[in-house]
Amino acid sequence: MLDELYKELSSKRKGSAERFQMPVVDVTVEGNRTVFRNFSTFCEKVRREPELVAKFISREFGAPARIEGKRLILQKRVKRGLFQKKMELFVDYYVLCHECGKPDTKIVNIEGVHYLVCEACGARRPLKK
Ligand SMILES: [Zn+2]
Missing domain, CATH: 2.20.70 (Ubiquitin Ligase Nedd4; Chain: W;)
Structure with missing residues (x-):
């Protein structure tokens, strides 16, 4: 009985350890723009097309966004905390x-x-x- 319980508990713990780790966004404001510096890494981690992620960002912030190499440039000033929250929404909706x-x-x-x-x-x- 106890062995069974232990097995169940450890498998549950394992499950939660494997739960998705939300990537932390690395953004910086440059003038009137916000630069999402780890954009390509973010896309790789969530396994979504950069175009889809860029479209979401542009729509959510109501400003043009373009991909520039491994970064994304948003034509608007956005604080990191808000950016992070929006990307969590993205993951919740398009990934999980x-x-x-x-x-x-x-x-x-x-x-x-x-x-x-x-x-x-x-x-x-x-x-x-
Ligand atoms: Zn499922």
């Missing part, structure tokens, strides 16, 4: 599975509708464009 909480997901297009499909549990959820 709402069923199991894992980041092992991909975006697939089914008959013109984009879905977030979870490779871990198979759940899928439609994404608003």
